[in-house]
Amino acid sequence: MTHVLEVRGLAVEFDGFKAIDGVDFSVEQGELRFLIGPNGAGKTTLIDCITGLTRPTAGDVVFEGKSLNGLAEHRRVKLGIGRSFQTPTVFDTLTVADNLDLAEAFRSRFPRLFLRRKGVSAGVAATLERVGLADVAERPAGALSHGQKQWLEIGMLLVQEPKLLLLDEPVAGMSPQERLDTGALLHELAGEHTVVVIEHDMAFLRRFAHTVTVLHEGKIISEGSVDKVQSDPIVREVYLGRSRDERSGQVKEPAAAGGRRGKS
């Protein structure tokens, strides 16, 4: 099997609300997959299920042929599943280098944890360069700008060398240049790693996405290339039609909006 990740018949219910309703989803080795959908479509919940934050009501998550059911979050990380969060959560009181160092040390034997960090390891140094934070390595992470924190968060993920990266809106709050850099980085990562990205930004999507999966009300409604998904009438109706980023004129706003209203 080339499928690194397979989600079968996944369902999540919160007090009767079906956040995810029978999702089958698989990602191949080395793929860069974008996950889109309107607010409340279940994108983050899907990631939560893969990483163990949320227990599914039904279904199974299989990573490298192994079912993850009932496995604690940190054990999934040890298997090679890394994730980032919508709002970057870095450790503000620690320095940038400490943040990366802790991220890197997660596999080390316990006694090593009781030593003081001396300098930075090769892995941390390389990551500092890669995410452009080498100059601020010894500054507290709390002093970073929002974009830099986002980069640090990505760096903390990279330094762990996960096989599968799950990124929840990595470019939210980034400047146009930072977006381009992030997009380039994602392409660089794909191939060696498998990357799944949740993203709202349509311009970013069109520029960097190969394969897109569209979620709506807990179900997958379309999957394929950006062009295929964009021309899918159902997707247009539920998603692209009401996207504020949609300025291309391919979709007629009033018609789509009307369709949505008619549906609900």
Place this chain on the structure above:
Amino acid sequence: MSDATIVTPTPAADQVLGESDPAVKAPRRTPLSMLVPGSSNPWPGRMAFALFAIGILAVPSLMGNPSDIRQWAEWLCYAMIAVGLDIAWGYGGMLCLGQGLFFGLGAYAMGMHLSLEQVPKGSLPSFMGLYSDYTELPLLWRPFQSFWFAAAAAVLLPILISGLLGLLVFKRRIRGPFFAILTQATAVIFALLLIGNLKLTSGFNGLTGFTKIFGRNKYQPGTNKWLYTVAAIGLLVVLAIAMKVVRSRYGKLLQATRDSEDRVRFLGYDPAIVKTIGFMIAAGMAGLAGAIAAPVFGIVSPGQFDYLPSILMVCWVAVGGRGTLWGAVLGALVVNWARVTVSSARPDDWFYLQGLLFVLVLAFAPGGIAGVLRSRWQAVTSRIDRKRMQGDMTPVEATV
């Protein structure tokens, strides 16, 4: 300070020395405002430790009154508890309101040994003749005839119990106020168990009458001084360990867990284990403090270890400044000094004053005494730093 021990890239000792040496004009000097214990530069902490060690070892020779020395020895034991509690609460975010449990376990372990030291080998401690019909030493008491067993138990028993309690609680993701209440309850249960088992523990009265202390007579002039030295060394050991711990990767991980447990989980660590270890370190330190405090107090009784003293321990750390080890030490010493000073002059007022102090600190100086001192230091030195930076800039421009 030998240069061989200097580690890159943490700012080095030569930069610190450079401050007083005009010949060394390093372009990037450590700002003075960074020179506080607990910053990324380890040297201020080490210097503070050296000065503190000299200071507390010199205290007895500054005081003539043996009862003052005994008082100080007691405070040093409190400082040990505060340092441990600061690791758990200040660095790990675990508000433990039951530290008296671990302090008490340590004190009772050593107290049992001391009780047995007062009577001929193999015979019963004196209270058992009054409260029980034991004819030979109960099984529980037997190993405490050995000093080394008692000393090991004083430290290991709290570590073991805190480890089990921690795993049970943290694995279930119980935290915050629930953890605080739970620990407080364990301290209450401990005190009730001691009171309830009159035959074994002498109940409410506790273990008393330690006139022979490790072969010394309590009333001999040198004994208090000797006990003080033991307490001082104990505190220095505890502090040295604590400094190592908070500087280590584990220490950073503990702080990270305090700030965002979920993020730590997704870094691949189990926060329950991280927290349990911090809790165990704190318990071990309180146990050691108890073992040394037992001969210093001369009595161990349940009232010393139940919920009220446990809350006061948190109060010391809060007043001193949680999240800084020196703050914890300072808090324990200052609050207890104030307690003794105030309550000897106006016995009724201390209780209110203490509550007021706690509230005032929480409201106006959440960083405690250490926090205030640090921000004052930084306010003063940042001005000097700015001047120095301007000083550094001019010659560079001149040469270009």
